[in-house]
Amino acid sequence: MREPEGLYELTPHAEDVPTGIPLVAGLTGFADAGSAVQQLAEYLAETVDLVPIAVFDDDELLDYRARRPIIEFEEDHLTSFTPASLVLSLGRDEIGKPFLLLTGYEPDFQWNRFTAAVIGLLDRFGVTSTTWVQSVPMPVPHTRPMQVTVGGTRRDLIDSMSAWRPTTRVPSNVLHLLEYRLAEQERQVAEFVLLVPHYLSDTELPAAVSKGLEVVSAATGLLFPIDALRDRSRDFFARVDEQVAGNEELGALVKALEDRHDAYMAGNPLRSPLVDGEGEVPSADELAAELEKFLAIRRSHDDDA
Template sequence: MSITEYTPFQDPESLYKLNTELLAQVDLSGSNLLMSFTGFSDAGHVVTQISTELKEELTGEPVAVFDVDQLIDYRSRRPRITFSEDRLSDYRAPSLVLYRMVDALGTPFLFLTGSEPDLQWERFSKAVLGLVERFDVNLVAWVHSVPMPVPHTRPLGATVHGNRPELIEGISAWKATLEIPAAIGHVLEHKLDAAGRNVVGYAIHVPHYLSDAEYPPAAVAGLEFLGAAASLMLPSERLRETGRAVERQITEQVEGSAEVASVVTKLEKQYDEHSEGISRRSLLAGDNDELPDADELGAAVEAYLASRDSAAPKESPEESTGEPGKGRRD
């Protein structure tokens, strides 16, 4: 028996509970499905910001709630809780929910979001594919983010993959063939493709020196890609507004450090040369097709984080939370 023929020993449908009351009232057939999972390479906290924005800004109701106790390893990824003087509060339990949402123009869609499962990937994948078949989903689009040696002063790029050429061609700023650690999104995309379902995935490129902090422009880029793929009007104004403050802070910090400014200039030159069509393997490649020196890139990260820490007390919480904005469009 090959891996592709593997069938879970337990019923995949028992992993979730359906909202039968909602399903009796609405017809979900033919909807588009968006997906975002936290727990894997969330550079710039893109997935977290997108999930928060959609859940807070749009009307949504749960369609299916997954049993996270069967899917999450709590000791390897411990939930957060607040200790305040002599009390514990705000326990943030993991969740994994399929929502029915309505965009700004009144168009309904499905949104699967929450913690990436630690366990039972094959069974979970079967469960999701079953829901896709049940609701005859038109298109599945998902997003994640990766750190890349690109400057924040240029349009954000993305690596796009899937089986819809019209959503892929002319967008990917980086194309390569390599073996990577899989995320559940990759596994689902692979299985959806094999099942003949329309699927597309977007890996947003986040400047590597900003990957540890919230970077709203990258979240906006992700929302724009998802919205364009699924023909949805997704909210981004709040992220754009907060992002403007973040970009001002970054500009001030780069201008205040000759070392960081020098590295950003080199990244700009590298980016521009690649955009002009100079033959290179990818944006990762430098002169003579060599990868940038790790120490040089690491110095930029350390310098940026140090300058950010020293500047943090001067900023209010509102000013330090990020913006969207210059997502690449085609």
């Protein structure tokens, strides 16, 4: 096998990567119900200052005929060519904590070599944990908090957050192979599968993005701005509720899904330790306020002692 390092080029910013930081990953090309992974990558690109660290070679990894690049045509000439991209970037969350982010397309070719290349980059930068997100359509109602299936080696996350634990055979994602190789090496890796209402799987679902950020935060301690996502999600579901209310057949479907969901969760009452009573993650400002409150109480106790 050719050297894995030949699949990518490091940028000058690779020298700026601190050691001991987490990797977050999400690649498009398989399932992606609710466009969760695509939206997650776009949202982070909009809200986090990302600097490319390693850029992978499209000509080695991408089947252009299966996922054709976009060409812009204006009247009588071509104005732009937008190639696909697969990039490892360095970012910082709302409180300045650094992390690596792997986003872009899922490779069509050379999975073993690509996986070896990613593991080599993890070694190079001393990555402490790997967290990746995907989404699948499920017969669940939009009127309940979105649930996840958790895989990997993080027993704490599996026990506290995995609402559905199937034993099954499924088509794999290249990140499944990465997870498998990391587990063989007894490294910290967590896979989060977002369970998206099947009747909304073809939409761009804001709740899937906020849930993706929630589980990444739970796994890594990173904090991201989500207030805008919460507002978008409420507006989106308000429109869905209007449609459900005006369609008796759809209303009956949602009611049946609610009953089945509630019966299942009654025997499996899992909640993320990061969510509030409404099933939402606090904002960075809210968490900072709680931290200040905790520190003030602790200082008071220290002074009394």
